[in-house]
Amino acid sequence: MSDVSKVVSMRDAVARFVHDGDTVVIEGFTHLICFAAGHEIIRQGRRDLTLCRLTPDLIYDQMIAAGCARKLVFSWAGNPGVGSLHAFRRAVEGRGAPRLEIEEYSHFGMVARFAAGAARLPFWPLRNYMGTDLPRVNPRIRHVTCPYTGEALATVPALNPDVSIIHAQRADAQGNTQIWGLLGVQKEAAFASAHVIVVVEELVDEAVIRADPNRTVIPALIVDAVVVEPWGAHPSYAQGYYDRDNGFYVAWEARSRDRDALERYLDDFVRGVSDRAAYLEKQPDLAARLKAKERRCAGVNYGF
């Protein structure tokens, strides 16, 4: 492995690895959702993307509103604890917005798709979907007969994105990436992808990674680019760095319901800023409101 640093700007990472028509994954289950990358994709005007995520969340709602998406692959499309993703709903309910193609699973189904993709298998078997209407509306959920027991098992096809964008607490310049707190399906999504962009709160020395190797979720050997973007997951959160901006999520209900208010938001906070630093300058109160409290663990003895 070469020792050349993979650290690049968000602008360069998106320009190089996200193309019109690509299948793109920005993962993170509530935790570590990389809004900074989604915003840069909107700024660069990407079109016809197939966006995949378990929970499209506000980030894909914004990207759908901005016209980046042709298709959405997902398992739960809501604003957790609040309500709807209204740009998504307008596009699916056919209320004026351009129609969005959808391909829908359950969480287990999406997890299994990433697992198959990560292991480079064509499909993944799971004991699921009997008695539900999901296979009726999604013909890609199929069945296989177990060659050992004869049992009929549901199958889902591998998901192999063109690029996955993974937000994390820290990585070294090669892309050895450490995550703690909720892990979602980031590891599977990264290994399933042709390219991986890692976005981190902090760039650390390789020695920091080597001191605690069990915390490494994504190794440098699958990483193409490392972007350093503090607060890059806001209004999502980064355990140990900043809390979720629940107020922003609550406010999204009214904001996304009103198409003009949503456009104004995109103009002010996405298209109207040059990069993440400018986004943060517009919101100087974030650290005071959301900075994480100290809750350190003791560490372990890795000696032999």
Added chain:
Amino acid sequence: MMASVAARELVDGEVVFVGIGLPNLACNLARATHAPRLVLVYESGAVGATPARLPVSIGDPALVTGSLMVCGMADVFQLILQNGRIAVGFLGGAQVDRYGNINTTVIGSYERPAVRLPGSGGAAEIAIHARRTLVVAKLSPRTFPAHVDFITSPGHGGAGASRRQLRMPGAGPVKVITDKAVLEVDEGTGELVLAALYPGVEASDVRGCVGWPLACRPRPGRVAPPDATELRLLRDVLDPERLYLKG
């Protein structure tokens, strides 16, 4: 009231798959009262969570701090749920039908929905795998039609195949906790029947809120209202900001 009724259904030491909203409140109430050793599993990957604040979402950072284990979601669904380790699953729904089938996907047709709902999340697999499922929903004719528009999470099949024939590991919905009464599944027919009434509610009030001729247990019980301790915990400790408690 619904939260305290749901909490009482949980047995100390059980492993519960916790959903967003009222189930979250019910599980934390049970843990603070009669079931301190309840193991809360969230689909986000927290196992044995002891949230210090009521989580707004099932991915809240407070679920991680001080929990027994945090794992990836592939582990949650394969090693915990499909492995058969979940005793109780909690589900809500926009529609619940005569046989306990739940719809959280669409109102109207799938291709041209009148209302697009969030979809399954983990609900389909919870309904299939949890050893028993508790459903929480407010009673209204709109929420309790004879047939749901879309089966997201399977109940008891109705006229079709039984859960056993379909080889579902779990027993499915056993109780539906509403804001007026508790419904139970009749083991013979797979239908929801009236099992217990809240104080001041009559069977006719409940029948008017469901879209099928609701059968009734021979002697429906009366549900005790929340006691002073439960009320204090719910209002002052667990949900002081009224995230889930309304009215």
